[in-house]
Amino acid sequence: MPRFGGVFCTVNSTRGMYNRAVDIQARNSMTYEGMLAETIAFRGHKGDVGEAYYARPLGGGPWPGVVLIHHMPGWDWWIKEATRTLAYHGFATISPHLYFRDGPGSPDDVGARVRAAGGGADEQVIGDVAGAMEFLRAQPYANGKVGVIGFCSGGRHTYLVACSLPDIDAAVDCWGGNVIVNDPKQLNAKRPVAPIDLTEKMRCPLLGLFGNDDENPNRDQVNRTEALLKKLGKNYEFHRYDGAGHAFFNAARVAYRPEQALDGWNKVFAFFQMHLTTPAAARAA
Amino acid sequence: MCSYIVEKARLFGSAKGPNGWMRIDTANVYYDHPFHAPLDHALGIDFINEAEGARERVAVELSAQSARDLVEKILAALASGESAHGKFTAAAPIAAE
Numbered sequence: 591m592p593r594f595g596g597v598f599c600t601v602n603s604t605r606g607m608y609n610r611a612v613d614i615q616a617r618n619s620m621t622y623e624g625m626l627a628e629t630i631a632f633r634g635h636k637g638d639v640g641e642a643y644y645a646r647p648l649g650g651g652p653w654p655g656v657v658l659i660h661h662m663p664g665w666d667w668w669i670k671e672a673t674r675t676l677a678y679h680g681f682a683t684i685s686p687h688l689y690f691r692d693g694p695g696s697p698d699d700v701g702a703r704v705r706a707a708g709g710g711a712d713e714q715v716i717g718d719v720a721g722a723m724e725f726l727r728a729q730p731y732a733n734g735k736v737g738v739i740g741f742c743s744g745g746r747h748t749y750l751v752a753c754s755l756p757d758i759d760a761a762v763d764c765w766g767g768n769v770i771v772n773d774p775k776q777l778n779a780k781r782p783v784a785p786i787d788l789t790e791k792m793r794c795p796l797l798g799l800f801g802n803d804d805e806n807p808n809r810d811q812v813n814r815t816e817a818l819l820k821k822l823g824k825n826y827e828f829h830r831y832d833g834a835g836h837a838f839f840n841a842a843r844v845a846y847r848p849e850q851a852l853d854g855w856n857k858v859f860a861f862f863q864m865h866l867t868t869p870a871a872a873r874a875a
Numbered sequence: 876m877c878s879y880i881v882e883k884a885r886l887f888g889s890a891k892g893p894n895g896w897m898r899i900d901t902a903n904v905y906y907d908h909p910f911h912a913p914l915d916h917a918l919g920i921d922f923i924n925e926a927e928g929a930r931e932r933v934a935v936e937l938s939a940q941s942a943r944d945l946v947e948k949i950l951a952a953l954a955s956g957e958s959a960h961g962k963f964t965a966a967a968p969i970a971a972e
Contacts, residue, residue, distance in 0.1 A: 662878070663910050695930070698910040702921050702932055706903045709879040742908070767878075806878075835915065837908065845915045 624648035625677050627670075632686060632725045635717025640690030642722060643670050645677035652733035654759075654866035655726030657719050658685040659740030659747045661837070662709070664701030665689065668842040672741070679859050681737075681866070682729065686722045688715055709743075711780040712750055719751045723758070735759045735866040739858065740766065742837060746785055752796060753788035760865035762797045762858055765836055767806035769815055789818050795825040797861040799854045801834030801847075829857060881905045890922040890933040899933070901925040909936040918942035 627645035634640050643665070647653055656676050660669040665687040676683040687693075688710055689700045704710060723736045737760040740748035745766020752761035763769075771777060771784035796819065800812045807815070812830065819826045831838065831850040838847040839854060884902040891897075899922045909917035917936040923929040937945065 661908070663908050666910065698934075699932060701910070702903070702919075702934065703929060705879055705905065705907075706881055706883075706921065706923075706929070708881075837915075843908070843915065844913050 622649070625674065627674050627677065630684075630725075632684065632721055634686060634690075634721040635714045638691065640687055640718070642684050642686040642725075643673050644682075644684045644725075645670075645674045646682035646729075646731075647677055647680055649731075651682075651731030652868065653680060653682040653729075653731055654733050654862065654868075655723070655729075655736040656681040656683040656862065656866070657722045657726070657736065657738045658683050659715070659719065659738065659744030659751075660685055660688060661740075661742035661744050662701070662705070664697040664704075666697055666842070668840050669741075671841070672839070675855070676739075676858075676862075679862075681862060682726060682732065684722045684726055686718050688718055708778070708780060712747075712782070715747050716751055716754050719747070720755055723755070733866075733868045735868065737761065737862050737866050739862075740764065741839065742767065745769075749785040749792075749796075750788065752794055753785060753791040756793060758794045760795050760797070760862060762799070762861060764799050764839065764854075765801060765804055765807065767804075767836075769807060770811045786815060786818065789815075789824070790822055792819075792822075792824055795861075795865055796827075797857065798826065798828040799857065800828065800830050801836060801838050801850070802830050802832050803835035806836070827861070829854070878905075878907055880907075892931050892933045894931065897924060897931060897933075898927075899924050901929070906939070912936035912938070914938055 625645060625647055627643070629641050630644045631639055632642045658669065658673050658676065665685065669685055673683045673685045687697070689704045692700050692703045719738060726732055726736050727734060736758065738748050738751055738758050739762040741764045743766070745763040746768050748761050748763045749766050749769050752758055768776070769785045777784065798812070798815070800807060802809055812828065816826070816828050831847070831854065834847040834850040835845055837843055837845045839851045840846055882904040884904060885900065886902055888899055889896050890899045901923050903921040903923065905919050906916060907919065909919065914936070916939070918939060920935050922933040923931070
């Protein structure tokens with residue numbers, strides 16, 4: 591049986607010669623595809639060294655970069671899967687473990703510790719994202735463009751960094767809750783400002799994806815956020831999905847809605863392609 | 876929703892975790908996205924020993940209905956236990972060892 595993999599070996603000379611010819615023929619007609627996904631060290635807020643999950647397409651690039659901000663439960667399987675998904679689509683993607691200072695331990699145990707301590711500080715998250723962006727831009731195959739995407743609390747963080755860091759090229763807020771804070775008592779030393787109050791400072795294009803059945807953010811909050819973005823003349827696009835609630839991309843949860851998630855992912859890829867891909871990177875992808 | 880709202884219950888007792896039995900002094904109780912249970916939201920309880928740094932936990936994730944049922948069963952077990960053994964009225968817990 592001829593094999594169409596990339597491994598060359600012979601069992602006997604006649605058969606081996608045949609397989610080798612078929613392999614070479616097959617390989618010449620294939621487009622090479624590869625990805626490297628691994629844990630790396632990065633320098634975050636105040637120079638703290640932490641861990642991040644990093645997935646990138648193999649080959650010379652140039653590749654655009656994406657920082658993926660994990661949700662409140664932590665740096666789990668699905669977050670790493672989403673990181674690899676973006677790499678598959680041509681984006682060198684880094685997901686910093688925002689709770690690395692609270693380790694060691696499994697991501698869920700560390701996440702539980704952080705929850706009990708009232709969550710991470712916004713300032714620290716902004717510093718960690720800035721560090722992750724610096725890591726991406728320092729890679730020899732980077733095209734220099736960097737986007738940010740976040741899910742759930744990471745969506746809120748995305749909105750926050752889009753208003754706080756000057757060099758983000760595109761941001762995707764996936765159902766970030768608490769962008770609007772109705773009760774000032776919810777503000778504290780760790781989260782001193784409601785992200786919505788920073789909207790004037792947003793400098794990059796924003797894509798927002800939301801489920802209409804979500805309770806945080808609910809429809810009214812999404813509408814109010816959009817109204818402010820519109821009023822301030824920001825570059826944004828919002829998409830709302832019927833039949834979907836919170837975390838509808840997350841295949842590890844019952845909230846997963848495949849149709850809506852597929853459409854949403856395609857919007858993410860198109861948005862990043864539009865804002866992060868340079869002509870050279872588009873050719874490489 | 877992703878929230879940081881946690882109810883803390885101070886308690887006295889023990890729990891069995893991956894490294895065996897441990898003393899616990901706190902239960903962190905929250906209702907949010909679970910890590911493992913196939914639910915949109917779950918009632919989570921983390922039993923920890925905060926005095927010793929809370930490096931280990933014994934965790935459960937329950938559906939809202941399961942949690943309510945459990946509350947009832949805990950109260951029922953206490954009632955029947957106290958009926959059989961008498962009500963425990965000591966002001967402070969007695970260490971078992």
